[in-house]
Amino acid sequence: MALVEATTERIVAAEPERVFAALADYAGTRGRVLPGQYSEYEVREGGEGAGTVVHWKLQATSKRVRECLFDVTAPVAGQLVETDRNSSMVTTWTVTPAGEGRSKVVNATAWQGATGVGGFFERTFAPKGLNAIHDEVLAKLAAEVEQ
Numbered sequence: 001m002a003l004v005e006a007t008t009e010r011i012v013a014a015e016p017e018r019v020f021a022a023l024a025d026y027a028g029t030r031g032r033v034l035p036g037q038y039s040e041y042e043v044r045e046g047g048e049g050a051g052t053v054v055h056w057k058l059q060a061t062s063k064r065v066r067e068c069l070f071d072v073t074a075p076v077a078g079q080l081v082e083t084d085r086n087s088s089m090v091t092t093w094t095v096t097p098a099g100e101g102r103s104k105v106v107n108a109t110a111w112q113g114a115t116g117v118g119g120f121f122e123r124t125f126a127p128k129g130l131n132a133i134h135d136e137v138l139a140k141l142a143a144e145v146e147q
Helices: 016-024 029-033 116-145
Strands: 003-012 038-045 053-059 065-073 079-084 090-097 103-112
Touching: 003 116, 016 029, 016 079, 016 090, 016 103, 016 116, 029 038, 029 116, 103 116
Parallel strands: none
Antiparallel strands: 003 103, 038 053, 053 065, 065 079, 079 090, 090 103
């Protein structure tokens, strides 16, 4: 199995604390900034940062729907790590300062992909599709916190 990785980033015109608080708000903001590829969003435990357990279905393609159940941790300041109980997928959100009143938000997702020809196509196309989805999440997040 080969590691499949997708990374998306955006500069947001809001203080890092405000951006991180919005990302960590699974009970409110996070559900609002998810695009149409996400369904059945549900906070099962917690709802604010570390200790949260959150569920959703992600429709990556017309034929591929992934059911996710994430445990959320915050190993360092400005970072949230979502670890899927149903797969090897791990998503890390990192918020850092990017100048006065600005933040850099990076979303990095990785998982163990398939082998063989299927794995080749997964490593080639899945990151592009996931980056497009996460770019939409980041755009909606920016619209939410830049108000």
